[in-house]
Amino acid sequence: MEAVAAVFLFAAALLSVVEGSPVTLTLERAFPSNHGVELSQLRARDSLRHRRMLQSTNYVVDFPVKGTFDPSQVGLYYTKVKMGTPPREFYVQIDTGSDVLWVSCGSCNGCPQTSGLQIQLNYFDPRSSSTSSLISCSDRRCRSGVQSSDASCSSQNNQCIYTFQYGDGSGTSGYYVSDLMHFASIFEGTLTTNASASVVFGCSIQQTGDLTKSDRAVDGIFGFGQQGMSVISQLSSQGIAPRVFSHCLRGDNTGGGVLVLGEIVEPNIVYTPLVPSQPHYNLYLQSISVNGQFLQINPAVFATSSNRGTIVDSGTTLSYLAEEAYTTFVNAITAAIPQSVRSVLSRGNQCYLITTSSNVDMFPQVSLNFAGGASLVLRPLDYLIQQNYIGEGSVWCIGFQKIPGQSVTILGDLVLKDKIFVYDVAGQRIGWTNYDCSLPVNVSASAGRGRSEFVDSGELGGSTSLCEGPHTLIRMLLLALFMHITLIL
Incomplete structure (x- = not known):
């Protein structure tokens, strides 16, 4: 114990010199040195401290992103989560249009066995995890799910x-x-740590429809909704992560991007309020303009009600426009392009034949205008999709679709890609800006509330950067020394 105290004193003094202000620190033992201390007592004390740290501090949590929006390739973005003890990895689709995280479980009926995405599919088995437990109907988390229609009870x-x-x-x-969910978290600068937290998630034993197909099969769906059963809400209630998350989805062929529980900080982000008391991320879409000209669409078409409204949904590949606005939108696009571009129909979709000497830059700019003066500006590549080649030309189709008989507008990956999107659930707003999602971003755990810890998201999933110089390296070595001594105790 005397040697341990000496090492602590030396490390603290060295740290103060590194920071440029030599200070002598006096360290006192929490336990007297004249008798031994049971390891159980030390573990209990550390456990209490760790709980206090988790409850008082929000961490930035990083998830790796794979996949692309391109329907001809993957057609979805997905991430990897680690669940259970020992941890097992599961690939799950990123979905802001639902609340619950669920993964395929053993004895699942209809679950695919292989995936065309060249990933290894896994099944979760509660019996093989030493930290797993079933959720009963009397559990408060289940009662919360029943209120939001995310759960029910088996009598x-x-x-x-x-x-x-x-x-x-x-x-x-x-x-x-x-x-337990295991994740990469970051706190106080660029130090990457491995953390875990207890979360409630679904164990799927039955799947139907496209979920049974192997071409784009994943292990489950990661719902990023704002209801109580979402992982966002669960980690926020435990004080582990802020009630805000952000993504930046790459639109090129390599795909991937950034997904963090935290607020991506960028000066050009514009915000618009969320429609309150809605199960999804509904926004107040007010008008649409093409080349700066407002389309003659009744604003009531975009009003939010039980069967209409505008939803941001990363689980949707394309984008959808309310049926009453669709024809006006397509006609405005067609009227704005040069007459040399041939208009064609392909499987009921409005398409255009473009020669090799031309490109889509001739198509107009589209703006979706929301409450608060925030506009989502769409380039041609944000609403057009290349279908195929014909001779010396290529066919491009409008990626916006309509759902017959439906008045809902859904903003899917087609328009979400190549942009930072911030879902400030605590502040009830969503923000965005155009961005090259292959570049690093700054992330804050404060959700716009003053104190910010800016980090380079490019470092979240890997090793700690040493680009800040020897001071950063020494600080991290000292921290490692403290952790090592704690483990010895």
């Missing part, structure tokens, strides 16, 4: 269960479990 075994039906007709059902 037979008092088990918390779920049944989800998605917009494409696919579905899943299963039961809820609680287990």
